[in-house]
Amino acid sequence: MADQTDFDIRSFLPYLLNQAAEESSLAFQHHYKQRYGMLRTEWRVLFHLGRYGAMTANAIGARSKMHKTKISRAVAALEKKRYLTRQKVETDRRHELLTLTRAGQAVYADLCEVARDYDAQLLAPFSTEEQALLKRALERLAKL
Amino acid sequence: MADQTDFDIRSFLPYLLNQAAEESSLAFQHHYKQRYGMLRTEWRVLFHLGRYGAMTANAIGARSKMHKTKISRAVAALEKKRYLTRQKVETDRRHELLTLTRAGQAVYADLCEVARDYDAQLLAPFSTEEQALLKRALERLAKL
DNA sequence: CCCTAATAGTTGAATTTGTAACTAACAAGC
């Protein structure tokens, strides 16, 4: 058995990342859950459409790495809430272009505000250089 | 509506953390899943017991912030695999001391090795200073 | 054209997780 005393699970990167992700997501979840009855998957789909404009479910999957069934169900839920509409693409009728409704855009704008504040709050303890490094490192680890 | 063009979900910290956590956990999961048929919760419980020695389910919960039902089920599964044993504490019979069996220790030793390598691999692209900063930042975000 | 393969998206069943209610053991106040 190799020497394990110097290896602590609490500094194991995947573990740390999970803890940090869990902690930060949980605190933010309150906003979209309480105010709009949305799930994390729904919030993510909404956010992608709000930020990048109309796109297909498949495109959202490529960007977010969410599984297509998750997206499919989130889209159905958002449609039911009348936050988005679907439209078949005429050139390839397998694709459905998803577009936020006015109501969807309003929710996006509201949550965007909250997200920005929360992000700033999370980053506040770090210097500008540290923030930049942290984000670069995370992007690299996420293989974005 | 506030100006949103400068706010990108892809640099929203909870989102980035989730992506990075997902990516890094997924790659590692292969080892304990494929080789030992364990779930993430089981792996974590095993790792805590391996690293810190016998303790109660409650103590694991305090350290890992896992919910007690998750731990309860993970412990039951690990017991079934004969990787740990339970023992009532005589001074307070509500507590159960969890101890890795020889088999459990062997699995821990094996996975510990893999985890260490994988951790090193994940951190390789970063300088020593960057690594330290990254871990400190994550610990802070995780409120550890 | 027709047959096969590939892609977008959906659905159902099996797993996994979260919530809340539960049992069992202890502790403290009266």
Next chain:
DNA sequence: GCTTGTTAGTTACAAATTCAACTATTAGGG
């Protein structure tokens, strides 16, 4: 020593996620 409250851990049920199979549509030979 009985009632009330608290803690460790389990379990039942509901909600969410994953996996695999499915439909519908397009693309590419032959």
